[in-house]
Amino acid sequence: MKLTSINELEELRRVISSKDPDKPCIAVCGGPGCLAKQCLNVRDAFINEVSARGLSGKVDIKTTGCHGYCELGPIALIYPQGIFYQRLAVDDVAEVIEETIVNENILNRLLYTDEKTRKPIKNGNDIPFYNKQMQLILGNNSRIDPHSPEDYLAVGGYTALAKVLGSMKPENVIGEVKKSGLRGRGGGGFPTGRKWESTRNTQDDIKYVICNADEGDPGAFMDRSILEGNPHSVLEGMIICAYAIGSNEGYVYVRNEYPLAVSNIKTAIKQARELGLLGEDILGSGFTFDVKVNRGGGAFICGESTALMASLEGKPGEPRAKYIHTSDKGLWDKPSNLNNVETFANIPLIINKGAEWYAGIGTESSKGTKVFSLVGKINNTGLVEVPMGMRLREIIYDIGGGIPGGKAFKAVQTGGPSGGCIPESLIDLPVDYDRLMEAGSMMGSGGMIVMDEDTCMVDVANYFTHFLQEESCGKCVPCREGLFQMGGILTRITEGRGRMEDLALIKDLAGMLGDASLCGLGKTAANPVLSTLKYFEDEYLAHISDGKCPAGVCKNLITYGINPGNCTGCGLCLKKCPAGAITGERKQPHTLNTGNCIKCGICYDVCRFSAVVKE
Amino acid sequence: MPGNTQKPNGNMVTFLLNGAEVQADPNWSLLEAIQFYGIDIPTLCHNEGLTPYGVCRLCVVEIENGTRAKLVISCMHPVTGGLKVRTHSNRVIKTRKMIMELLIARCPGSKKLQDMASRLELKEVRFEPLNDDCILCGLCVRMCDEQMAARAIGFAGRGADRYITTPFDINSEECRKCGACMYICPVCELRCQGPQAETTLCSGCINTEPVCAQNFDDAMCFMVPCLSCVKGPDDVK
Numbered sequence: 001m002k003l004t005s006i007n008e009l010e011e012l013r014r015v016i017s018s019k020d021p022d023k024p025c026i027a028v029c030g031g032p033g034c035l036a037k038q039c040l041n042v043r044d045a046f047i048n049e050v051s052a053r054g055l056s057g058k059v060d061i062k063t064t065g066c067h068g069y070c071e072l073g074p075i076a077l078i079y080p081q082g083i084f085y086q087r088l089a090v091d092d093v094a095e096v097i098e099e100t101i102v103n104e105n106i107l108n109r110l111l112y113t114d115e116k117t118r119k120p121i122k123n124g125n126d127i128p129f130y131n132k133q134m135q136l137i138l139g140n141n142s143r144i145d146p147h148s149p150e151d152y153l154a155v156g157g158y159t160a161l162a163k164v165l166g167s168m169k170p171e172n173v174i175g176e177v178k179k180s181g182l183r184g185r186g187g188g189g190f191p192t193g194r195k196w197e198s199t200r201n202t203q204d205d206i207k208y209v210i211c212n213a214d215e216g217d218p219g220a221f222m223d224r225s226i227l228e229g230n231p232h233s234v235l236e237g238m239i240i241c242a243y244a245i246g247s248n249e250g251y252v253y254v255r256n257e258y259p260l261a262v263s264n265i266k267t268a269i270k271q272a273r274e275l276g277l278l279g280e281d282i283l284g285s286g287f288t289f290d291v292k293v294n295r296g297g298g299a300f301i302c303g304e305s306t307a308l309m310a311s312l313e314g315k316p317g318e319p320r321a322k323y324i325h326t327s328d329k330g331l332w333d334k335p336s337n338l339n340n341v342e343t344f345a346n347i348p349l350i351i352n353k354g355a356e357w358y359a360g361i362g363t364e365s366s367k368g369t370k371v372f373s374l375v376g377k378i379n380n381t382g383l384v385e386v387p388m389g390m391r392l393r394e395i396i397y398d399i400g401g402g403i404p405g406g407k408a409f410k411a412v413q414t415g416g417p418s419g420g421c422i423p424e425s426l427i428d429l430p431v432d433y434d435r436l437m438e439a440g441s442m443m444g445s446g447g448m449i450v451m452d453e454d455t456c457m458v459d460v461a462n463y464f465t466h467f468l469q470e471e472s473c474g475k476c477v478p479c480r481e482g483l484f485q486m487g488g489i490l491t492r493i494t495e496g497r498g499r500m501e502d503l504a505l506i507k508d509l510a511g512m513l514g515d516a517s518l519c520g521l522g523k524t525a526a527n528p529v530l531s532t533l534k535y536f537e538d539e540y541l542a543h544i545s546d547g548k549c550p551a552g553v554c555k556n557l558i559t560y561g562i563n564p565g566n567c568t569g570c571g572l573c574l575k576k577c578p579a580g581a582i583t584g585e586r587k588q589p590h591t592l593n594t595g596n597c598i599k600c601g602i603c604y605d606v607c608r609f610s611a612v613v614k615e
Numbered sequence: 616m617p618g619n620t621q622k623p624n625g626n627m628v629t630f631l632l633n634g635a636e637v638q639a640d641p642n643w644s645l646l647e648a649i650q651f652y653g654i655d656i657p658t659l660c661h662n663e664g665l666t667p668y669g670v671c672r673l674c675v676v677e678i679e680n681g682t683r684a685k686l687v688i689s690c691m692h693p694v695t696g697g698l699k700v701r702t703h704s705n706r707v708i709k710t711r712k713m714i715m716e717l718l719i720a721r722c723p724g725s726k727k728l729q730d731m732a733s734r735l736e737l738k739e740v741r742f743e744p745l746n747d748d749c750i751l752c753g754l755c756v757r758m759c760d761e762q763m764a765a766r767a768i769g770f771a772g773r774g775a776d777r778y779i780t781t782p783f784d785i786n787s788e789e790c791r792k793c794g795a796c797m798y799i800c801p802v803c804e805l806r807c808q809g810p811q812a813e814t815t816l817c818s819g820c821i822n823t824e825p826v827c828a829q830n831f832d833d834a835m836c837f838m839v840p841c842l843s844c845v846k847g848p849d850d851v852k
Binding site for chain 2: 299301316320321323324469470471472473474475476477478480481482483484485488501505508509511512515516517518
């Protein structure tokens, strides 16, 4: 059905919303974390069980986008009560249907148990992981089936578009976005309204709207979850942007490693076209806009705006100098407005609830919420959405649940591979664009990698530098040669061959990288090294002058041994050692021959008596 | 030194070049304007006959913007009125030297690079020499495409693995063996094999000390003061 006016859209929404609100619905999370934990089997079991009991049509079962709490997957929410069941298995399904759907009882064993009170929590929103969050963008993920435009309409989808087309001039839309203080969520943090305005002010018949969904940071999956879970919200943001800047053509550049995101956004585009929300004369307003999906080939650098545009043009994904902005000459030398997935997803909110409301959330310089992917050495791995300005401590301890195994927190790396490591001493830092920058890191796209006391910071810097070295396009000398040499120096230090002069050389290289690199990748590439050198210089010195790795990570600098006092002679390490380096009689203390030892650490991990020592 | 011999046309814009108020054609690049005023700044991937590529980053200049200053590459930055440009500030020179150091480490055998390093007064290369034979400036690729209209070679690979090759790494029929790529290559001309040819950094004629005659049997030094030992007359016995 093609909608030809705003009234028809509202009529359709009224019909959809008039469905029975008490009808039970099981929303199984189909995000990447839960998919990996076989959530689709659970969903199929639900479908089979429901039809076996003749309840088809009486219970809705949907697969939604990511709910965020990946640690507890597979997750299902039972509506209308909002019961949060976690770690579901296929075997639990029959009981859930029997008890919760038919008899309306709650299964305590499937509920989340509070860490402190040891009491089960029924409602998802009461779980500490969720109740500290402010899920403006992700909140709808658990309510809607990404393949159903009706679900999106039922939660108020496309009302912002109707408002914009019905009652706002493009200038007013831009004014509203400017007033909201929204800044680009892709990493740079450029004010979105100003970007839109400069693209609008260029005189050209053809302009492009581009959505950057080329999320390449290790351990980051914010954009993926939005695109997989709520693709229509991104589309709505793009259409509003197109209307505001005067564009008729848009692209979604999404990486091919996200097959579900590719397929969901394609489906959403098709559905929006069928509904008349994309294409010619949208909702009878006379405004025309359509979107194409372009799949990226997996190069990290293609997340950079000019490299992305080059890639869209079919050229190698390499950045160019941006002295002439892409808002003047971007894709095919036409004015182009590129924003990140999350930025577009914020737009409908701003239009619906108003710029003042949005500007009321967050800090002086950073408004709204930000989605972070909380990964690494943290209890509650997952996606969290918090208002800007929340302190790192709250994110890591209150939402993230702290560090597993009672280990001490050491640092958190924010902003993806070219972000910096923030140490324990700055854990009360409010998270916003400028404060992170002052601390030597950055907001980036919102990756948060938590590290515990067993992490070697030199090793971390080495890892990220090598990642960036491999992902550098190699076009400009500072980034290609500078990162190559920087990686070499860091490897040398982790292998115990470092020299004191290396530290000065690293700083020289880092300064040159920031000053002279062509694009953002090179300019920020030194952040991991500089921040670790600033906050953990003692670790560098320990590697170089003492030949020790304090965290016991760098293989060349550690030796394993067996403390005969603790060794019971159980023989487990002897059995597991792949190098045959451990010898000994049963019930007698074993010995480790360091000459044969390959330092794999298996003996250390398997020993139950702390008899294997690492120094 | 390559100069800018273009005649300015159209409306001129005024900007500050190393403190002096100058005028330039707004269609020029900053590099062209700087060269027009006779200031020598190093360039490597730039050639007047080819489109600017902006990868060697040696032509960086410092632009003052309010209280902050940033480095830009002059070959691609447009000339706009009111710019405040410094071509040889400490920050610029430090950056150029660091880039040169990296380039020399990659290709110590190139005469052009060694000469440029001498002019930048680079005294030390702190990296292991790699003895490669390409610095990926892209001159040959642009030459082949823009002047020879052949497009027989291009870049492949990424990051430190980037290299220049024919399509699919096989002999290309597009290549007419014209040799333009070799003509324009800044690395094909090898450095002189003079004294200290073994070192990463050449500058032999500038940096090395003359041989001290006393090191040879039966030879006596009559140079007073000795230029080699840089000793005073009293030291010469």
